Amino acid sequence: MGFKTRLKEEISYQGILLKELASKADVSKRTLESYVDARGRMPAADVAVRIAAALGVSVEYLVTGQDSRFPSECKKFLRFKNFVSELDSLSDESWDKLQPLFLAMIAQEKLTYLQKNKTKVQGC
Numbered sequence: 001m002g003f004k005t006r007l008k009e010e011i012s013y014q015g016i017l018l019k020e021l022a023s024k025a026d027v028s029k030r031t032l033e034s035y036v037d038a039r040g041r042m043p044a045a046d047v048a049v050r051i052a053a054a055l056g057v058s059v060e061y062l063v064t065g066q067d068s069r070f071p072s073e074c075k076k077f078l079r080f081k082n083f084v085s086e087l088d089s090l091s092d093e094s095w096d097k098l099q100p101l102f103l104a105m106i107a108q109e110k111l112t113y114l115q116k117n118k119t120k121v122q123g124c
Contacts, residue, residue: 003048004040006062010055011036013085024054 011021018036022029027047034041035051043051045059052059060066090098 001065002040003042003063004036006065007051008036009082010057010062013081014055016055021051021054025050027051 011018018032019029022032025032025047027043027050031043031047032051035043042048048059048062052062055062087095
């Protein structure tokens with residue numbers, strides 16, 4: 001996954017329009033489009049810095065998918081970013097209905113894991 005894909009994902013994740021990002025990053029919308037469309041051009045370093053700053057991420061993240069600003073124990077949670085974004089978009093009523101389901105599923109997974117591992121330990 002490269003700069004273009006990460007940039008598109010971050011724009012989608014934040015729910016920001018290209019024209020809004022272009023304004024915040026002080027680049028034209030057309031230029032920004034050239035970074036996310038089929039051409040997938042790489043911006044100049046100064047432009048990449050402005051885009052990253054406007055999105056609140058690092059250039060390192062947009063280029064490599066890594067971000068040295070996060071401690072290693074926090075990086076494992078980045079894979080849940082899109083899921084959390086979807087949960088955050090739920091109404092309070094929907095969340096109230098779904099939360100018990102999620103917690104029950106997690107509890108069941110933990111129980112299954114413990115049962116599998118207990119069998120392995122006893123079989124030693």
